[in-house]
Amino acid sequence: MEGRPHSFPxxxxxxxxxxxLTFQLFVPPIVGLANNGDFERVMVHAGLQYRAHDxxxxxxxxxxxxxxxxxxxxxxxxxxxxxxLLVLVARAISRAASGGNLFDIRALGALNVALLLAALxxxxxxxxxxxxxxxxxxxALLALAFTDVGYAAPLNSFYxxxxxxxxxxxxxxxxxxxxxxxxxxxGLLPAYVVCALLFIGSKPQEAIQGPLLAFVALRLAGVSGxxxxxxxxxxxxxxxxxxxxxxxxxxxxxxxxxxxxFHSVFLELLPHSPDPARDLAEMGLEADLLAYARMxxxxxxxPINEPAFRVRFFDRFGYAALVxxxxxxxxxxxxxxxxxxxxxxxxRPWRLGNYDRDAGFPPNAMTRHFAIWxxxxxxxxxxxxxxxxxxxxxxxxxxLAGYRSASPRGRLVRxxxxxxxxxxxxxYVVCALxxxxxxxxRHLYVFQALCDLVLIADAAWLVQRIATRPRRSPAALSAxx
Numbered sequence: 203m204e205g206r207p208h209s210f211p212x213x214x215x216x217x218x219x220x221x222x223l224t225f226q227l228f229v230p231p232i233v234g235l236a237n238n239g240d241f242e243r244v245m246v247h248a249g250l251q252y253r254a255h256d257x258x259x260x261x262x263x264x265x266x267x268x269x270x271x272x273x274x275x276x277x278x279x280x281x282x283x284x285x286x287l288l289v290l291v292a293r294a295i296s297r298a299a300s301g302g303n304l305f306d307i308r309a310l311g312a313l314n315v316a317l318l319l320a321a322l323x324x325x326x327x328x329x330x331x332x333x334x335x336x337x338x339x340x341x342a343l344l345a346l347a348f349t350d351v352g353y354a355a356p357l358n359s360f361y362x363x364x365x366x367x368x369x370x371x372x373x374x375x376x377x378x379x380x381x382x383x384x385x386x387x388x389g390l391l392p393a394y395v396v397c398a399l400l401f402i403g404s405k406p407q408e409a410i411q412g413p414l415l416a417f418v419a420l421r422l423a424g425v426s427g428x429x430x431x432x433x434x435x436x437x438x439x440x441x442x443x444x445x446x447x448x449x450x451x452x453x454x455x456x457x458x459x460x461x462x463x464f465h466s467v468f469l470e471l472l473p474h475s476p477d478p479a480r481d482l483a484e485m486g487l488e489a490d491l492l493a494y495a496r497m498x499x500x501x502x503x504x505p506i507n508e509p510a511f512r513v514r515f516f517d518r519f520g521y522a523a524l525v526x527x528x529x530x531x532x533x534x535x536x537x538x539x540x541x542x543x544x545x546x547x548x549x550r551p552w553r554l555g556n557y558d559r560d561a562g563f564p565p566n567a568m569t570r571h572f573a574i575w576x577x578x579x580x581x582x583x584x585x586x587x588x589x590x591x592x593x594x595x596x597x598x599x600x601x602l603a604g605y606r607s608a609s610p611r612g613r614l615v616r617x618x619x620x621x622x623x624x625x626x627x628x629x630y631v632v633c634a635l636x637x638x639x640x641x642x643x644r645h646l647y648v649f650q651a652l653c654d655l656v657l658i659a660d661a662a663w664l665v666q667r668i669a670t671r672p673r674r675s676p677a678a679l680s681a682x683x
Contacts, residue, residue, distance in 0.1 A: 209327070211334075215341035216323045220315070222349040226572055227311045227358050231561035233351060233569055234265035234307060234358030236554040238644075241360040243457075245269070247286035248293050250305050263565035265358065265558045271296075271303040281454055284400040285365035288313055307358050314357040314364050321371035322348060328378035329662065333669035336662045343658045350575035352549030355556055356647070362405050363647040369401035370648055374622070374655065377418055381614045386422035386435060394419060395438045402446050406453040407632050407645065411625055412446025418621055422614065460516055464499045464506050465638040466524060470538070472496075485519055485527055498638075524635060542634040543586035545643035549576040549650055552643075579650075590630075597623055597656055600663075619659055626652035 226233045237260060245251065249272040252260050260266065271293065289310055296309035322344050329340045347353070348371075356364045376394045380386035386394060398415045402408050416439035423435035453459050472478045472495040479489045491514070497504060505511035528535040550568065557563040582589045601616040601623070608616060629649035633642055 209330075211329075211337045211341040212323050212326045215326045215345050216319050219322055219345045219349055220319055222345070222572065223315050223318070223354055223357070226349075226351065226354050227315065228308050231557050231563070232265070232267070232308065232358060233355050233556050233572075234267075234311070234558070235355040235361060235551070235556065236263060236265055236566075237261050237360070238551075238554060240362075243281040244283060244286050244289055244360040244362065248289040249273070250289070250293065258565070259559065262553060263555050263559075265307070265555060267307050267558050269305040269307070271305050281457065282403065282449070282452055283362040283365060283405065284369060284403045285360065285362035287400075288365055289360060310360070311358040314368055317368040317372065318348065318357070321368060321375045324375035325371070325378055328375065328382045331382060332662065332666050335669045336666040339665045340658060340662045343661060347575050347654045347658065349572060350549065351556070351569055351572045352576035353651070354572065355550070355569075365404040366401060366408060366648050367651055369397050369404060370651060373397040373401050373415065377422065377618060380422045381611065381618055384611060384614070385424050386419060387424075391419070391423065391435060391438065395435075395442065398442055399445055402442065403449050406450060406458060407629070407636065408648065409446045409450035409453075410628055410632055412442045414621055414625055414628075416440070416442040418618070421617055455516075459521075460506060460512075461499045462637040463516070463519075463521060463524070464504075465641075466636060467519075468494045468497055469638040469640070471524075471527075474537070474541075475534075481527075484530075485523060487519060488514065491515065521636070528635070538639070539631065539634055540587045542630075542639045542642045543590055544583040545639065546590060546630065546646055546649065546653075547579045547583040547586055548643040549579055549647075575654075593653065593656075594623060594627065597660065600660075619656060622652050622656050622659075626656070 250269045253270050292310035292313045296305045326341045329337050380390050402412050419435035419439045475481045478492050499506045555566045556569045601620045605616050626649050633645040
């Protein structure tokens with residue numbers, strides 16, 4: 203039966219998702235994600251501080267629910283992220299609800315959930331012209347995937363990946379509505395640009411996605427006159443590209459850029475090199491730097507903050523040089539991407555606790571509830587490289603197949619899926635090159651969300667094909683027999 207626009211799958215998807223996330227994030231014992239040291243980058247902007255001073259009460263082992271609110275609010279400089287904007291809004295909500303100088307992490311969780319629900323509702327609504335069975339498949343899979351604890355737990359935290367997730371989903375949802383309408387126009391255009399800007403500004407690694415999102419805006423907006431400058435989204439697209447460049451250049455070199463580059467070279471490139479000394483010479487670096495191979499930037503004796511080391515390494519070598527090195531050695535690049543592939547199937551960081559201390563669980567305890575999707579992902583990890591290759595090749599081929607003969611909306615759908623694939627590929631390559639592979643899984647949150655959205659689109663396409671295939675009449679079946 204052909205689909206017709208109706209809202210029931212939207213209401214069910216939003217309602218079920220809201221119920222499951224509420225049970226996880228707000229009903230004791232609440233689920234969250236413990237701090238690995240990144241929280242302070244956001245807390246300083248929002249004027250929040252820990253109430254406890256013991257290391258074990260703040261990091262890795264337990265989720266912290268309550269924080270003190272400082273008299274000062276926004277603090278400029280340092281690490282910029284749209285997550286800080288969410289925390290500031292949640293800070294105001296928490297203070298209004300408690301009537302005191304106390305911040306409850308669940309206020310931020312509630313704000314994240316509201317944005318996530320809006321995105322999922324819009325995504326299901328964008329499928330309202332599909333067969334009803336396909337609409338239900340989209341609604342069910344979105345609810346199943348994005349209520350998994352792997353996606354849910356960071357919503358009760360200060361990790362900027364939660365802002366990446368909600369603003370990515372909102373951007374894609376608005377784009378999907380534009381595809382259904384046939385154009386990105388009216389209120390959808392500013393909504394798309396705002397959501398895209400907030401996504402790009404969530405983490406430095408997302409800056410690379412700006413040009414792709416600008417391309418989508420241009421492709422969906424159409425042309426309103428002669429000349430590219432008359433295209434409805436031309437100037438917003440330029441804004442997205444300019445903001446991406448500015449945001450990347452604003453990334454703090456010491457705490458993010460330099461640490462990641464140090465780990466990429468000394469924890470990853472050199473330890474897996476057949477001739478480390480030759481690699482250093484090729485990169486224009488002195489051979490005695492090999493003494494720092496297998497050393498973390500955070501361990502005692504690390505030279506990362508020494509002025510002489512900065513001159514010898516960071517002033518002479520950067521990520522552009524790292525990319526050029528790997529392009530000159532494609533086999534080494536493929537080996538690095540292959541070794542990182544198992545992390546692409548791990549949705550949950552394995553060292554960070556999910557419960558607060560008052561819940562009575564041991565340190566670093568991870569919940570086993572609401573983990574169907576993340577556990578299913580782990581089953582593919584032993585053959586990760588093969589599965590990822592199949593996923594990207596098969597979906598790229600499906601996007602290209604029948605593009606010329608597709609309807610205008612069908613072409614837009616294929617372009618949209620293709621862009622998601624390119625975004626996912628960029629996420630994986632950037633994360634695999636930007637830091638140590640042992641910490642790769644924690645950075646692939648957006649990659650995993652993009653892949654899950656493509657898988658859900660694949661399932662919807664398959665069900666749609668089955669539901670709309672021509673049915674032979676009884677007379678035709680009798681004649682064939």
